[in-house]
Amino acid sequence: MSEFSSSLTERLMSLKHDLGKYVAWQSANLEEAEWREGSARLTRAVQQDVLGTRTTRGGASQPAWIVYEMGVAGMSLAEREQTSPELGRVEERVRWMQSIEGGLTSGDALNDRGLRAKMQEAQQEIRACLSALVRRARGG
């Protein structure tokens, strides 16, 4: 495996910060019981984390998939290969989140215990994959 360029490493670190950190920012700090039972607070936290992962300088909220797309935009084929398989797993999870955007916006998706569990799993996997990828890029 070839070494990561410093610019790619920096981009991955940014993606880890912007997406990996904030995609579960509020909701990761809620109790497990709240995830099991569901609550208005959990719904608000997940909505904020996934639908408003980052805020632009102009004040507009960006959902997780936009943050992801901006993070990987312009990445060469070689760089995509280099960041595989972690980034592939992240993309898969982000696309799943995008697929339930309507249910997330209304909050209905989070009334379903199975979907809540899948959301928690997706958030954790995005974090874990980006962490592992950055560690690998930094030679750790």
Next chain:
Amino acid sequence: MANILIIDDQDTYLELCERHLPEHSFVPPARNFREAGERLRTSPEPIDLVLLDVHFNIEDAELLPADKSHLKGAPGDVTERLRRTQGFKILEALRPVYPDLPVIVMTSVEDLPIGLDAERLDAEDYTYLLDDEYLDARALRVQVQSILAQREDTREDETFYWGTTRVMRSLRQRLSVLARGQLPLILTGPTGSGKSLLAREHIHRRSGRSGDFVAVDLSTLPESLMAAHLFGVVKGAYTGATANREGVIERAKGGTLFLDEIGNLSLELQKSLLLVLQDHTYRPVGSVEEHSSDVKLVVATNEDLGLMVREGRFREDLLMRLNPATAVRLPSLRDRKDDFEDLLGYFLRRVCAHGYNKDLLDQYARRHGLSREESGIGVAVVTQKSGAVQDGRLTFLLHKSSAALLRDFDWPGNFRQLEMVLSNLVTFTLVSLVEDSGGSSPAPPHNPAARTDVVPFPVKTVVELLRGFSVEEEPAGEEEGGVQVFVRPHDTLNGVSCDVERQYLEHLYLKLNGDLEGMAALLLEDASAGRKVQLRMNQLGIRLRMLQRRVRS
């Protein structure tokens, strides 16, 4: 409850912290360095802790550094890099002004931006990185509590008075960094400026070394015994060496060795000390075996070692090994007038905390039914200029002329001398109050000096204590305050007496910078009788306006 400032371009930290750290109060968040400076300067309550984000998605104009022309790379890349590391730029800009403000940088070691000096950050006393990779609010809560508790401990344990000035805070931070590692350190400064105390309580404590702190004052050791004392001696090395005896280098192994008055070390022993620094080896007196040394060496002197080298009294190679570039000079008490009132409060609390003064305070408190705080009786200096008396807390009242006398005194013995004067001041003041069996009648509440929880220091006692330390005789003559007596034929006794009184009052007026209340406190033991003093001066024909002009000039 702590007062916390969050420096973050978004509300993400604030929302999380307000939910998970509800016991603390959060000032409105700062979005950039400029706002952070404003919050820190203008917050009505001092900020106890700062939480600082690293990524700042803010406008170019608000990004540090203000001048970006010297930064290499395409403008877009430079800006992006600055945004990704802005938190560290903010930290760098805040530190010179707030060297001991605890700052949690909201990133883990693992997430530090590329090229950032993690070791330098780690060497800073008051900068903390997150323990966990992602923000776990519970872990953050534990970290915040531990930092605040540690800060309280540090405040309690601090035996060296650092004060509040920027110079001293920078010095403290510098010493905290220099304390680490094994590089030697030179402390200079006048006698009584706290070199030994600083070496023991600050440098050794922060050195991270597990061995003992061992101090040797080389000015008190006879030259013939110096080698044995420093390096140890083996049995039979000389007549009287009846057993092996270890030296201070051995006793300080793994710890800190403080050599005071290093200028007293003979040239021969300087060479041996050089080997300790250079090769970490030494030979006890009479031994052929080399021993290994492991000490952090701190030396102190009031002499100019550079001059001693030029005069051939100190080895240049040893001076170079002693790391002269990082030598730290401690200021004299004369140089610390900026926070003198705080300094008085600190030393008063210190002299009241132990021994006879503490007993006197206890007796006084019992006699007047004053409550006793857990940590002892509270002591505060309140000058009439500076502040209000706090109910229920024993407060020493220092008249502004006394404060001025103490501040303007030369203090050749520095902090040691100040401590002695204040200790005597407390003793003399309290002894007379405790022994005064007449007790005190309830006083009108508006007069702080007459309350039992307020103990005024008599100006007279301050003057007498300082006079006891005067080394030089005051030159005679009117300008310097000497009183001259001229008796001419036909002069009445009253006339001569008035002349002496006039000269004395003029001198006192000048000495106390025109403070009539201070004069009244000194002469009549009643600071409110300034008007009486003024009337008497008028009666004696003293031209107050002329004196006022002299005071102003």
